[in-house]
Amino acid sequence: GQSLEQPSEVTAVEGAIVQINCTYQTSGFYGLSWYQQHDGGAPTFLSYNALDGLEETGRFSSFLSRSDSYGYLLLQELQMKDSASYFCAVLNTGFQKLVFGTGTRLLVSP
Amino acid sequence: DSGVTQTPKHLITATGQRVTLRCSPRSGDLSVYWYQQSLDQGLQFLIQYYNGEERAKGNILERFSAQQFPDLHSELNLSSLELGDSALYFCASSPAGGPNEKLFFGSGTQLSVL
Numbered sequence: 001g002q003s004l005e006q007p008s009e010v011t012a013v014e015g016a017i018v019q020i021n022c023t024y025q026t027s028g029f030y031g032l033s034w035y036q037q038h039d040g041g042a043p044t045f046l047s048y049n050a051l052d053g054l055e056e057t058g059r060f061s062s063f064l065s066r067s068d069s070y071g072y073l074l075l076q077e078l079q080m081k082d083s084a085s086y087f088c089a090v091l092n093t094g095f096q097k098l099v100f101g102t103g104t105r106l107l108v109s110p
Numbered sequence: 111d112s113g114v115t116q117t118p119k120h121l122i123t124a125t126g127q128r129v130t131l132r133c134s135p136r137s138g139d140l141s142v143y144w145y146q147q148s149l150d151q152g153l154q155f156l157i158q159y160y161n162g163e164e165r166a167k168g169n170i171l172e173r174f175s176a177q178q179f180p181d182l183h184s185e186l187n188l189s190s191l192e193l194g195d196s197a198l199y200f201c202a203s204s205p206a207g208g209p210n211e212k213l214f215f216g217s218g219t220q221l222s223v224l
Contacts, residue, residue, distance in 0.1 A: 033211045042112065042200060042215040043153065050211075087152060091211045097143070097166045098213060102152040 002026040004088055004101035011107045012078050020073045020104045022088035030091040032064050032071045033098065038084045046073070046086075075106070083108045113137065116201050116216035124224055128189040131219045135182055135203030141165070142184040143202040143213060144176055153200065159184055188221070196223045 004024045012018040022032065031050035035043040049055055049064035049071060061074040075082055085103040092099060113136035123129055135142050144156040155168035159178035170176075173191075178184040188195060198220050202213035 031211050042217050043202075043213075044112070044215070045212045048211040089153075089211075097155045097158060097168060098211065099155060100145075100153040 002090060002092065002099050004090060004099065006086075006088055006101045006104045008102070009105045009107065011109065013109050014078055014080060016078050017074065017076045018078060018106065020075075020086050020088075020106070022071045022073075022101060024069050024071075024088070024090050024101075026069075026090050026092050026099070028093045029066065029069075030093045032062070033089040033091060034060075034062050034073045035087045035089060035100070036084050037087065037103070043087060048091075078108050080108050080110070082106060112214040112216065114201060114203050114214050114216035116199075116219050118219060119217065120220045120222075122222045122224065123191060125191055125193060127191050127223075128187065129191065129221065131186040131188070131199055131201075131221075133184045133186070133201030133203075133216060135184070135201075136214055139203035139205050139214070140182065141204045141206060141210065142178055142182070143204070144170075144184070144186050145200045145202065145215075146197050147200060147218075148197040151197075156186070191223045193223050196221055 033048045034046040037043040047062040064071040087103045089100045115134040140161045143158045145153040156170040158166040176186045198218045200218045202215045204210040
């Protein structure tokens, strides 16, 4: 089977840096994606890692270690609008589908 | 705006009833995915279609079925509804047949079964 683990909630203040971890267990691993979802909204794609290392996209970066079955999303210079749920998702070639974790709720306070 | 259109936005119905959720993918996208999101839950993959053919199946109940039409829009049919079927149902699309790491999600259909 497949499983992903993320913290259920993370809190931080404006301007800070926060890291959201994701560990996964799956066969036929292809890559790890990250999505953001505001309350009542649709998930939106943030980043994707297929190879080990760090991918940077503006204030957001994502990291993957295939040997450790681990990845994280790093959010810098936090803003109030970053308060949302963040989902990691495993792309698995064997099952032809994107499997999502249960999400991490990020609360950014002033 | 992702370009994926889902209708209706809200649906309230009773147990035992049948409903149909509709999804129009982004222009040019051939794949449609259906996901279910219950309260405080992650996104549960239901089913994927590519260019009219079923491509992958997830934890979709036998009471649920879907199809993708020649114009590429898709419908998710939920029958014999139960209280536990109340959830947000998302449709997503991508250009590829899969796997694809970047999906474009519609705004969802909130289903309430009373």
